[in-house]
Amino acid sequence: MISQPALTRLVVRNLAFLAAFALLGSTAVLAAGNADRGKQKFKATCEVCHFALRGATRNDELTKIGPNLYGVVGRAAGTHKGFRYSAAMKSSGITWTEAELRRYILAPQQVIPNVRMSFPGVGNAQDIDDLVAYLATRRHTGSPGTQSAAP
Ligand code: HEC
Numbered sequence: 001m002i003s004q005p006a007l008t009r010l011v012v013r014n015l016a017f018l019a020a021f022a023l024l025g026s027t028a029v030l031a032a033g034n035a036d037r038g039k040q041k042f043k044a045t046c047e048v049c050h051f052a053l054r055g056a057t058r059n060d061e062l063t064k065i066g067p068n069l070y071g072v073v074g075r076a077a078g079t080h081k082g083f084r085y086s087a088a089m090k091s092s093g094i095t096w097t098e099a100e101l102r103r104y105i106l107a108p109q110q111v112i113p114n115v116r117m118s119f120p121g122v123g124n125a126q127d128i129d130d131l132v133a134y135l136a137t138r139r140h141t142g143s144p145g146t147q148s149a150a151p
Contacts, residue, residue, distance in 0.1 A: 038134025041127050049119070052138040066117060071139045072096050073132075077112075088114035101132050 042052065049065040052072075062068035067083035074097070078090035092112045094100050104111045105128050107121045122128050 033129035033131075033133025033136075035130070035133040035137045037127075038130035038132070041122075041131050042134050045122065046131070049117075052135065054138075054140075069135060069138065073098060073101065073136050073139060086114065086116040088112050089116070098132050098136060101135060102128050105131055 042050075046052075046066075046069070050067070050069045051062045051064055052069040053062050054070045062070070063083050067080040067085070072080075074095070077092045077094040077096060078085040089112060092115075094104075094112070096104075100111075105122050106125075108115050108117050108119055109121075122131065
């Protein structure tokens, strides 16, 4: 029969193994942007000012404090109809590739000085990847990084 302390050691070791395994598992999942998590993050962080919705007949129906971000990946900055952008945004010359979105979400004011988006940026790299993965799903059909015509 196995002694009590030996049993405890065994259980502890297995638990440690399981914990390490769980950690590894989540790291693997965390390696790329996760659109589902990005959606939650968007709701919690961006949705107070932005929709990312398709479907209204006029763009301004979907405008909050910030422009509608539906289809933002591939779009030139400051060009969504029905939203009055700052001069800084309109003249930024940026096209919202996923890489540019990452830079911007990290530090909006540094990427576009005088931008009117009162938001300090997202500090966590994984959250940024998740957000961008989510935004990339908010688009008409087409391959990632491109913008197809609206059906
Ligand atoms: C406090 C309100 C507010 C919050 C919170 C906010 N934004 Fe904005 N966002 C704005 C405003 C206002 C603009 C337009 C800025 C301008 O014209 O200078 C903007 C512009 C943008 C643009 C440029 C869009 C375009 O059409 O060129 C992107 C991309 C963007 N926001 C992403 C985000 C993301 C992602 C989050 C969440 C992590 C977020 N924003 C959070 C208010 C906000």
